[in-house]
Amino acid sequence: MYIWGLYSATYATANYIDSYCNKHNINSDVPKFVGVSTVNTSLCILKDRSFARMFGTRLPTKVPLITYGLWAIRDMSTIATSFNVPSKLATILEKNGYSKKVSMNGAQIFCPVVMQTITTPLHLLGLDYYNNRTKMMNKRLKFIKKEYGKTTFARMCRIAPAFGFGDIINNNLKNYLYNNF
Numbered sequence: 001m002y003i004w005g006l007y008s009a010t011y012a013t014a015n016y017i018d019s020y021c022n023k024h025n026i027n028s029d030v031p032k033f034v035g036v037s038t039v040n041t042s043l044c045i046l047k048d049r050s051f052a053r054m055f056g057t058r059l060p061t062k063v064p065l066i067t068y069g070l071w072a073i074r075d076m077s078t079i080a081t082s083f084n085v086p087s088k089l090a091t092i093l094e095k096n097g098y099s100k101k102v103s104m105n106g107a108q109i110f111c112p113v114v115m116q117t118i119t120t121p122l123h124l125l126g127l128d129y130y131n132n133r134t135k136m137m138n139k140r141l142k143f144i145k146k147e148y149g150k151t152t153f154a155r156m157c158r159i160a161p162a163f164g165f166g167d168i169i170n171n172n173l174k175n176y177l178y179n180n181f
Contacts, residue, residue: 002043002046002047002050002051003047005043006040006043006044006047007162007166009039009040009043010036010039010040010043010079011166011170013035013036013039013040014032014035014036014083014170015170015174016035017031017032017035017036018032018174022178029084032083032084033076033079033080033083033084036079036083037075037076037079037080040075040078040079041071041072041075041076041079044071044075045068045071045072045075048071048126049063052067052127052130052131056127056130056131057131057132058130058131061130063130064129064130064133066126066129067126067127067129067130068126070122070123070125070126070129071122071123071126073119073122074119074122074123074126077115077118077119077122078112078115078116078119078159078163081111081112081114081115082108082111082112082115082159082163082164082167083163083167085107085111086104086107086108086110086111086167087104087107089103089107089110089111090103090104090106090107090108091103093106093107104168104171105168108163108164108167108168108171109160109164109165109168110164112159112160112162112163112164113156113159113160113164115159116152116155116156116159117152119155120148120151120152120155121144121148123151123155124143124144124147124148124151125140125144128140128143128144
């Protein structure tokens with residue numbers, strides 16, 4: 001239920017902002033980043049807080065502020081590379097001879113998936129601060145190094161359908177509705 005609600009609200013927000021900006025001839029980059037980041041990050045942190053409490057290595061407790069901060073940076077980075085960066089990369093790919101569709105679809109899958117290589121340490125560090133409040137940084141870094149590969153792979157597998165293929169489907173459906181209604 002958490003996941004369905006998170007992605008539904010994220011796409012509804014992105015679509016509303018796109019529609020509004022399109023209708024009023026406004027560049028949607030900043031409004032979409034701010035609006036979608038606000039909705040997605042808030043809901044994602046609520047989801048992660050619940051999951052950390054359910055599956056954490058300690059009894060459920062208050063989530064430290066640093067964990068919230070790390071998760072917020074993680075989520076805003078993912079939103080930027082899911083909703084803002086792909087169109088920029090697609091423009092570059094088109095200029096290098098790729099078709100518009102191949103460029104956009106490739107960028108839409110590539111950008112959020114590759115971002116997981118950068119955001120996974122933030123995710124793991126946030127979890128470690130929740131589960132181990134007094135651990136020294138060198139031990140945190142060892143934990144991240146140990147968990148990085150499998151966690152990054154899992155996050156890539158999760159993000160590809162959610163913001164890669166999901167956004168391709170969303171954009172095609174949105175364009176169909178714009179053009180036919």
